[in-house]
Amino acid sequence: MLILLATLFNISSSWTLMWTDFMFKTGFGVKKTNKTKNLIKQLSHHAISLVEFTCFLGQKPDEPLVMFGDIIVDPQVRNADPCTANDCKWPKSSDGKVYVPYVISNQYSTQKKSTIECGLRSFHTKTCIRFVPRTNQQDFLNITSLSGCYSSVGRRGNGQVLSLNRDGCVYFSVVQHEILHALGFHHEHTRRDRDGHVKILEKNIEPGKEHNFEKHNTINLQTPYDYNSIMHYKRCAFSVNGQPTILPIPDNNVAIGFATQMSPNDILRINRLYKCHRCHFKIVINHKSCQN
Secondary structure, three states: OHHHHHHHHHOOHHHHHHHHHHHHHHOOOOOOOHHHHHHHHHHHHHHOOHHHHHHHHOOOOOOOOEOOOOEEOOHHHOOOOOOOOOOOOOOEOOOOOEEEEEEEOOOOOHHHHHHHHHHHHHHHOOOOEEEEEOOOOOOEEEEEOOOOEEEOOOOOOOEEEEEEOOOOOOOHHHHHHHHHHHHOOOOHHHOOOHHHOEEEOHHHEOOOOHHHHOOOOOOOOOOOOOOOOOOOOOOOOOEOOOOOOEEEOOOOOOOOOOOOOOOHHHHHHHHHHOOOOHHHOOOOOOHHHHOO
């Protein structure tokens, strides 16, 4: 099995993604031995979606309930309405910027902490969002390494957890994805207008995971459905049989779930939700240095 995984890692990325998605979701002989752990860690960024990798890592009983793949829902409010623009946005300052305090756990190496900070700074370049180290603010992001990649949707108060497992979640794209949740955004395939763009194949969904495909009364901010959004699931997410659970329509061959950074629509939605003005954008930095 180790040889097979290594071989897959060296062939084209599209085939690697397809086959490792299948193996991990079907449990095709993959064991967490010492010999495979490092290779699995390498494959996690290149070959496993957030949903699949979170499931692979496992969930500890005393950690927050994760209902939507990588979205935290407090057990006491799990039946609450989805986050809306009116009650979950981070407050806007008098200078027109949105300051989001954060704390990064000392569980991370210097390199991984740098990757997280790079992901945070990427929002400064094209939006009015500013992530600032926490001093004494009551509401802040507590970025820590628990057993997966997940976040609440929007501002939830106090030190809300944003988990980036240090062994598999600390990548530029994952940081952006989870931060978008924390800013108030759901997954793309749960948009209220998704039925005109994707077909959900319920027969292929793993039993008990159907809630990950429920539609929400989302505020789409007059932006089109975006297959290239960093918030889009892959086509085989939560598949019980290796077959697609999400099928793009009318063109079934459209690639989904492979974004490495925010799309123009992702950025536009932030600016519309928070009413950002262009004068608050900064010079664009080189995101490529954050990718690994």
